[in-house]
Amino acid sequence: MTARSRAYLSLMSSTAGRGAVAGLLSLQVVVALMEGLGLTLLVPVMQSLGGDDELRLPGTDATLTLPVAFALVLLVVVVRSLAQWRVAVVSVQIRLATVDALRLRLFDGLLAAEWTYVAGQRRSHVVQRLTTEVERAQTALVMLLRILVAVPILAATVGVAVLLSPLIGGLAAVGLLLATAATRRSVRSATRLGQEMSRGVADLGAAVTDSLASVRLTRAHDAGRAWTDLVEAEASRVRGIRTSFVRRTSAVVAGLAVGVVFAVMVLVVVGRQAGLPFAELAVLVVVASRILATAQGLLGAVQVFANEAPALDQLSDFEREIEQHRQTGSVPGRPQEPAGPQEPLVALRGVTVRYATDGPTVLDDVDLQVPHRGLVTVWGPSGGGKSTLLDVVLGLVPPETGQVLVDGSPLVDLSSWRARVGYVPQQTVLVPGTVRQNLTWSLQPGREVADEDLWAALRTACVDTVVESLPAGLDTPLREIAGLSGGEQQRLCIARALVRDPELLVLDEATSALDTGTEERVLGQLLDGSRAVLLVTHRPAERARADVVAHLADGMLTVGPDTGRS
Numbered sequence: 001m002t003a004r005s006r007a008y009l010s011l012m013s014s015t016a017g018r019g020a021v022a023g024l025l026s027l028q029v030v031v032a033l034m035e036g037l038g039l040t041l042l043v044p045v046m047q048s049l050g051g052d053d054e055l056r057l058p059g060t061d062a063t064l065t066l067p068v069a070f071a072l073v074l075l076v077v078v079v080r081s082l083a084q085w086r087v088a089v090v091s092v093q094i095r096l097a098t099v100d101a102l103r104l105r106l107f108d109g110l111l112a113a114e115w116t117y118v119a120g121q122r123r124s125h126v127v128q129r130l131t132t133e134v135e136r137a138q139t140a141l142v143m144l145l146r147i148l149v150a151v152p153i154l155a156a157t158v159g160v161a162v163l164l165s166p167l168i169g170g171l172a173a174v175g176l177l178l179a180t181a182a183t184r185r186s187v188r189s190a191t192r193l194g195q196e197m198s199r200g201v202a203d204l205g206a207a208v209t210d211s212l213a214s215v216r217l218t219r220a221h222d223a224g225r226a227w228t229d230l231v232e233a234e235a236s237r238v239r240g241i242r243t244s245f246v247r248r249t250s251a252v253v254a255g256l257a258v259g260v261v262f263a264v265m266v267l268v269v270v271g272r273q274a275g276l277p278f279a280e281l282a283v284l285v286v287v288a289s290r291i292l293a294t295a296q297g298l299l300g301a302v303q304v305f306a307n308e309a310p311a312l313d314q315l316s317d318f319e320r321e322i323e324q325h326r327q328t329g330s331v332p333g334r335p336q337e338p339a340g341p342q343e344p345l346v347a348l349r350g351v352t353v354r355y356a357t358d359g360p361t362v363l364d365d366v367d368l369q370v371p372h373r374g375l376v377t378v379w380g381p382s383g384g385g386k387s388t389l390l391d392v393v394l395g396l397v398p399p400e401t402g403q404v405l406v407d408g409s410p411l412v413d414l415s416s417w418r419a420r421v422g423y424v425p426q427q428t429v430l431v432p433g434t435v436r437q438n439l440t441w442s443l444q445p446g447r448e449v450a451d452e453d454l455w456a457a458l459r460t461a462c463v464d465t466v467v468e469s470l471p472a473g474l475d476t477p478l479r480e481i482a483g484l485s486g487g488e489q490q491r492l493c494i495a496r497a498l499v500r501d502p503e504l505l506v507l508d509e510a511t512s513a514l515d516t517g518t519e520e521r522v523l524g525q526l527l528d529g530s531r532a533v534l535l536v537t538h539r540p541a542e543r544a545r546a547d548v549v550a551h552l553a554d555g556m557l558t559v560g561p562d563t564g565r566s
């Protein structure tokens with residue numbers, strides 16, 4: 001609990017700035033001092049109500065007149081209100097800055113992490129961490145800030161009680177310490193329930209995401225019941241955890257209320273026995289009710305903090321994991337050696353890839369050359385390593401042994417290399433936005449493309465007439481073209497890759513949904529002598545027009561004339 005609070009405080013300091021956090025803590029001390037002073041000033045006010053002529057401030061020899069006492073009370077309330085207002089504003093600023101920074105740090109880290117690590121992540125778990133867990137961490141922050149306000153106020157209130165009656169104040173302090181010790185168990189159980197909650201919410205999110213991903217198949221097989229049952233089971237687990245937490249928390253807070261009311265009764269009896277004057281006794285009752293309210297709020301905040309803070313553990317572990325998989329080998333800005341005229345655009349030399357150290361060899365001592373112009377096709381059985389080969393060429397998967405050479409030099413500057421490449425993956429990727437945004441979102445920063453170049457790319461990919469027929473052409477929002485066929489979507493993705501004006505176009509079965517005639521036309525236009533095309537395909541007709549045909553099976557690559565196997 002204390003370690004987590006420290007972790008949160010250091011997180012807030014590192015994101016919102018030490019100054020802001022120190023300022024917030026100072027403001028909270030001001031609020032607490034004003035609380036204590038305000039309660040102390042109630043004593044002379046009570047004395048005047050009791051008919052005393054000489055109004056005294058407890059703990060001092062100072063005497064006051066009623067107007068002075070009222071003026072001081074007013075001043076204290078004004079200062080306290082201003083400080084509280086500032087605390088509210090600064091707390092929100094710190095909280096939002098912290099949460100946004102945390103989310104962005106994770107997101108950026110993930111985008112820059114090694115490809116094999118990113119590809120191995122379950123999407124629903126990543127979404128859950130970047131949304132639900134970050135929100136839970138935010139709730140924990142709200143609670144921590146509430147605790148940081150309540151603790152000094154509680155200390156100031158107990159201080160006033162001690163000032164009024166050291167015996168009663170001392171008893172109140174001891175009572176609070178005992179209550180704190182008694183709630184340790186419930187705090188531990190809140191933490192355990194919070195950890196279960198993280199797992200429950202992750203599983204619920206996964207069930208919903210997976211069911212949506214398979215909605216077409218679910219409908220076709222009329223298998224919705226299977227998903228509904230799973231989602232209901234996961235939701236009921238989450239419901240159980242939440243209910244159990246609220247049951248325990250409320251019981252502890254209610255128990256505290258009973259304890260404090262009993263303590264107030266004891267206080268009145270003890271106070272009367274000790275001959276405490278009416279004003280002091282009345283203010284002590286007010287102080288006791290303030291202690292009750294603050295302690296109840298504090299206890300509730302501590303429990304919720306304990307319950308939500310495991311989200312921060314999850315996020316910290318996730319961030320550490322991402323950090324361990326930070327992509328290495330990229331030296332941004334370092335120019336590639338000038339190309340020797342005889343060097344291929346990209347070459348693999350003795351490349352071996354395994355996804356796990358004790359796993360199977362996916363690429364085994366592979367050699368391949370892609371010239372600056374023309375078509376290289378790769379074909380072979382499913383699972384033979386074709387996509388992995390492309391990932392190596394793209395610099396996504398680093399070889400365990402062997403080299404990737406670009407223009408004859410080892411590939412070290414990944415960002416320069418990627419600026420020269422256009423890639424169309426096996427699954428089409430269209431993002432929410434207009435056709436234009438879909439064509440341009442993956443352009444290098446600062447690069448502008450004229451409309452005529454967009455149309456040229458659409459023409460080359462044989463999808464220009466489809467876009468022309470849309471209501472607003474390039475500016476048609478994607479939701480209005482959700483009905484694009486699989487082949488039209490593939491061609492749009494090819495156009496997007498072409499807009500980057502790549503020297504190498506990497507196509508992973510990117511024409512698989514096209515009819516033979518359209519595929520022939522697209523390929524013919526792509527091979528206009530201005531670029532190299534590296535194509536994974538199962539179709540003999542495409543192999544027939546290739547300059548290099550490579551067959552990949554069980555990780556072994558054979559380059560040579562097409563044997564006609566299919």
Ligand SMILES: Nc1ncnc2c1ncn2[C@@H]1O[C@H](COP(=O)(O)OP(=O)(O)OP(=O)(O)O)[C@@H](O)[C@H]1O
Nearest residue numbers: 116119120355362381382383384385386387388389
């Ligand atoms: N990220 C990964 N982690 C672990 N294993 C992987 C990963 N990606 C691919 N593999 C495994 O590597 C092998 C080759 O996969 P790859 O996707 O390269 O084959 P492929 O020839 O492109 O298959 P297909 O034609 O079916 O798309 C397969 O056994 C696959 O399970």
